[in-house]
Amino acid sequence: MKKLKFDPLNIVICGIGGQGNVLASEIVASTMNDLGYRVAVGETYGASQRGGSVMSHVRVSETEDLGVLIPSGEAHIIIGFEPLETLRMARQYAGANTMVIYDPRPVYPLGVLQGNQSYPPIEEIKKELEALTAEAHAVQAADIAMEIGDTRAANVALLGAFSRLEGSPLNTEELAAILAQRFQGRALEINQKAFARGCEAIDGEGGGADE
Structure with missing residues (x-):
């Protein structure tokens, strides 16, 4: 078990219903648990069946038993499946x-599609995320998933990118191993491709972590 950069380490995984972010949080949490860390997971749901907000808190420690909710201003990593939800x-x-x-890639709510609400420009979201955080990395996970033939694999593409960040608590090998345990056959092949493409997205920035 390697030493955490922060203890407790606080991870927020967010998106909207149906994007697979709950599965992503479960994969991160169970992998950390298997490696010997103490892990607490809390989840909140909006109208998830109608595309509402879904957020998971994953808290990790080497020694402490933690509460499930991350205090305001104390997330170390945010993994976002939708840009406006990420900004929120x-x-x-x-x-x-x-x-x-x-x-x-935005997922527009019904009010925006009907013209009753507005959605901020992506460039404005990007700039604010960069201002609010130490690092902000945009990864075209939904596009990657569509290119390899299964839109459900966007979450795994983001996990691949997550594994390549300097300071990530999980490296590429550790997360790749859990994918091999969770999926079989064509599903495994699709998710391995998505994972590799997510890794490449960060490595292409010149910010990949060492194995």
């Missing part, structure tokens, strides 16, 4: 040491 979480939970990794 960053406004509440980001601090001076926060790294954020997110898919910049």
Whole structure:
């Protein structure tokens, strides 16, 4: 068990219903638990069946038993499946040491599609995320998933990118191993491709972690 950069380490995983972020949080939490850390997970749901907000708190420690909720301003990593949801979480939970990794592809709510609400420009979201956090990495996870043939794999693409960040508590080998345990056949092949493409997205920035 390697020493955590922060203890407790606080991770927020957020998006909207149906994007697979709950599965992503479960994979992160169970992998950390298998490696010997103490892990607490808390989840909150909006109208998830109608595309509402879904957020998971994953808290990790080498020695402490933790409460499930991350205090405001104390997230170290935010993984976001939708840009506006990512910004909402960053406004509440980001601090001076926060790294954020997110898919910049918007999922427009019904009110926006009907013309009753507005959605902020992606460039404005990007700039605010960069201002609120120590690092902000945009990864086209939904596009990666569509290119490899299964939109459900966007969450795994983001996990691949997460594994390549300097300071990530889980490296590429550790997360790749859990994928091999969770999936079989074509599902495993699809998710391995998505994971590798997510890794490449961060390595292409010149910010990949050492194995």
